[in-house]
Amino acid sequence: MSDFLTEIDKYxxxxxxxxxxxxxxxxxxxxSFLAEELKLQKDIRLIYEDKEWIQGNKSVLRSKHAKELNSFLKSEEAFSLQKTIKEVILEQQDTNSRNRTFYFVGIAAVLVVLIVISFFINSENKYDQLYSQYIQLDSLPSLVTRGEQDTxxxxxxxxxxxDQKYEEAIRAFSEYRNSITSKSIEPSVYVYTGISYIELRDFENALKQFELLSKSNTLHxxxxxWYRAMVYLKQNNDKELRNTLQLILSNxxxxxxxxxxxxxNKIDK
Incomplete structure (x- = not known):
């Protein structure tokens, strides 16, 4: 390794x-060359040294995703990636070519970013998969057997x-609700409308529908x-999801x- 790089490492x-x-x-x-190289070496260390990743605002580490990411960075997979990056960088340092060093630092940074993005995508997919599993669309009551005038x-x-035409479904159900008195509204309509809003990622209006359902004074x-929990699951809102599930588990x-x-149990895994 070049003498100035050895000095920088020692420093x-x-x-x-x-x-x-x-x-x-x-x-x-x-x-100025030495100062620039020192800054470069500091940046390189940010790529493969765990301890540098948590400098600055420590409050971000309190979030669930940050804790999961911190755990990932300590895993064998992350360690192997960091080791490979370090070996590539050190190999290129021996060539004493700053351009090649910058090039491989860029590659290393991209690799780390891709791994982190992949980690978060997989985490979110976990919630999406659970939503698909537990929304229970097959168990929704059919509305087509009703014999009322507004059927x-x-x-x-x-x-x-x-047909997954959720905007049209919302309009049809809204027209239905406007055509009759609130006391005679079929409560399952709130469920269908609320789920339609979930699928459109309009979580605020979805929650409003399930609030109306809770006040419907029916068995439904x-x-x-449960449907509020589905909103939070789709939304990846871990705190509200857990709070709502605990309400269900209270009885x-x-x-x-x-x-x-x-x-x-599944979201805790």
Missing amino acids: LDDTMSSEEKKAFEDRLRTD QLIIKGQMYFE SKKAN VENYNFQEALELV
């Missing part, structure tokens, strides 16, 4: 004597819903917390108690 590792450190820092004030609007809404009102008689218990 960053704090293994210089006080005299060597003073002389090195004096050179930094007048040698055509309900049938239209359900057909749109099953007991399902409201074994609550709707989908067993499913809520299973879901808690």
Whole structure:
């Protein structure tokens, strides 16, 4: 390795004597090349040293994703990646070619970013997969057997819903609700409308539908917390998801108690 790179390593590792450190820092004030190389080596270390990743605002480490990422960075997979990056960088340092060093630093940085992005995508996919598993669309009550005057609007809404035309379904169900008194509204319409909003990622309006369901004064009102949990699951809102699941688990008689218990166990894995 070139002498100046050896010096930089010793400086960053704090293994210089006080005299060597003073002389090195004096050179930094007048040698722009050495100063730039020192900055470059600091950036390189940011790529493969775990301890540097957590400097700055420590509050970000309190989030669930940050804790998961920190755990990943300590894993064998991350360690192997960092070791490979370090070996490539050190090999290129021996060539004493700054351009080649910059090139491989760029590659290393891209690799790290891709790994981190992949980690978060996989984490989010976990919640999406659980949502698909637990939304239980197959168990939704059919609305097409109703014999009321407004049944055509309900049938239209359900057909749109099953065709995944969620905006049209919402409009049909809204027209249905506006055509009759609130006391006679079929409560399952709130479920269909709420899920339609979830699929459109309009979580605020989805929650409003399930709030109406909870106030419907029917047996279906007991399902409201479960569907609220589905909103938070799709939203990847871990805090509210856990809070809502705990409400369901507070009483074994609550709707989908067993499913809520299973879901808690799966999101904890």
